[in-house]
Amino acid sequence: MESSQSKHILHLDLDSFFVSVERLLDSRLDGRPVLIGGTTDRGVVASCSYEARAFGIHSAMPMRMARELCPEAIVIKGNSGTYSKYSDMVTEIMQEGLPLLEKTSIDEFYADLTGMDRFFGCGKIASELRQRIIKETGLPNSFGLSINKTVSKVATGEAKPNNQLQITRGEEKPFLAPLSVRKIPMVGEKTYQTLRNLGIQRIKTIQEMPQDMMQQVLGQNGGMIWKKANGIDNSPVIAYNERKSISTERTFDRDTTDVLKLKGIMLAMAENLAFQLRRGKKLTGCVTVKVRYSDFQTQTLQARIPYTSADHILIEKVMELFARAYNRRLLVRLIGVRFSHLVGGGYQINLFEDSEEYINLYQAMDKIRERFGDRAVMRASGLGARTISRSNPFNGKAPMLLANRRS
């Protein structure tokens, strides 16, 4: 066994990926502030060009606020299909030359280069790869190279835009020390505020603190953050992540109390997820329903059920949970459904409760959806819900992860 000290982990990130793709398609966007994301009032910025960042805009910022900061920015709704296509092109290039690749999102990759240095030198391989991606796809990208995932990711962030940074072994702590604690992956807005209130600004301060103290302040996460701040991270590069749950949620443009509409959307979400289960040959053993009110109070309820993928059982359970979860007379901002505890298999038909007609109907509907798309057939009460179709979550590709959902 080689010790973790001798590992070489590469983190590669496509710079403002969505914007770069849009610029490939339309060169008029070059050099101008571009925002990509939801165009409604509730939409958030999924990606923005470096020119837009100069105005103080960052991803996950509400679109309305971004427009106020930079009225001349060009706003594009974006097309996930096109982005996936370009992302796949990059994946293909990387898979060709690398032994172990992990795709964590549409524009982010980790690769384990351990052992490659004996032949070529890791830095050389990585920069050649970066140039190849630029040459073949035209997409600017940056990478960080170090002994583990955390340090590499931070290095990539420091290298951007369109550049590279290699941290030599033993230099991890000095490299991290002068940076803001905000740069540690895992530290979000809330944790950052907590740390700032404690007077911690630079990673150096965390490095000098005892681990126990961090744990006392921030609980379990504190220990993790302390480790990351010290450049310690033993998590492996995993080639393929089995999906542990599938979920869908919907934030309304305008908060609503229209129970009929809410129920219709709940039903459509449950129906679509049940179809995804069957398509992926999966069964679920746990159903979760989420309701977020306009005051951001969130109610989630979950229930264990016998493993199933049948519409009538899942829809009934989702509706029952929703009826219990939605118990305040308040405007609703978001609703969502999640199926977890997934196992491979087909639905065990019940001798007394399932009629043959139902089973045949499901199979016929699944066949139609497989051929003509997710929304080719559906229950009429779910028709009102428009945007609930999605790509196959079980084809082994990383899920489409929007910037505002990243941890």
Added chain:
Amino acid sequence: MKFIVSSSNLLKQLTSISGVLNTSSNLPILGYYLFDVKDKKLVVSGSDLESTMISEINLDKADDDMKVCIPAKLLLDMLKTFSDQPLTFSVDAKSFGIEVSSDTGKYKLAGTNGDEFPRLPEMESSSSLKIDSGILFNAINKTVFATGNDELRPVMSGVYFSLEKDGITFVATDAHKLVKYRRSDCKSGKAASFIMPKKPLNLIKSLVSNMSTDVEIEYNETNASFTFENYKLVSRLIDGKYPNYDAVIPKENPNEMLIDRQLFLNSIRRVSIFSNKTTHQVRLAIKGSDLQVSAEDLDYSNEATERLNCNYKGEDITIGFNSRFIIEMLNNLESDEVKLLLSAPNRAGLLSPSEKEASEDIVMLVMPVMLSQ
């Protein structure tokens, strides 16, 4: 009161009825045996409120008649350590303190008043019939594994006894599999039916396994009792309407497969090791005289396929099953060859022995799992 009893004889009787005791009950009295001494006979009872088991022991010596409850675990633990020897029990009539004397020493236990023990239900307006212990053993053995555990559907957690003038039918199902076992060589005076819980049936099964005797079954609307040799078991019946099992057994089954039972069983056992650990799903694909058994676990990239020869009449078919169910069923059949009747991938499969005794009829039904194309 005083009586003398052989330690090994007492231990044997106590152990055979100890299965009924529920150690996790929050009713303390259910952790006791009731000792009832009457006319030189010791009647021991154990109960979990649902069912009560009673065993009778002849005593060589006993003075007064008396009832006392003795802590079950303490007594059993003590008896297990003795070699065979006479034990003298003396019970204080006021304090219910029990003193046991052996060859080597004295042991004191705190008992309680025998009147506190749950009373046996009165069997009013009951009917009865007699059945051979071997037949009853077979009937329980072949059905009880198919009962369910769903607390929301209590009727399925027991075995349905359907008594008719020309035979008795025993049925068990958990909504995914079903067994219907019919004997035409035992008869009931009148038509009736009841649902027996599975726990007492398992107790009866283990007791009658080596016996050759008649079992007397007495039943009414709420209770049933089984009496054989020196044992008696009284159980509350499960209240409710049993599902209409005959309606769900498909009548038209155009596809018929005959196959060696042991080969089929071994193959499914082996292949199922490679199936998903939660769903145990296997796939049967039958084409001509060729049966292909396969399973896969995508999470671990495990996969297995086997080919077997079979005698098949019908259309090509691919059908998925939970391998646990098939294994249990094949294990509970005895014939060398079994017959699997199929109609469609979404409909039940029927498993039965290819040859059977004249007085016995058994059908095992298993529901498939939905396979996506």
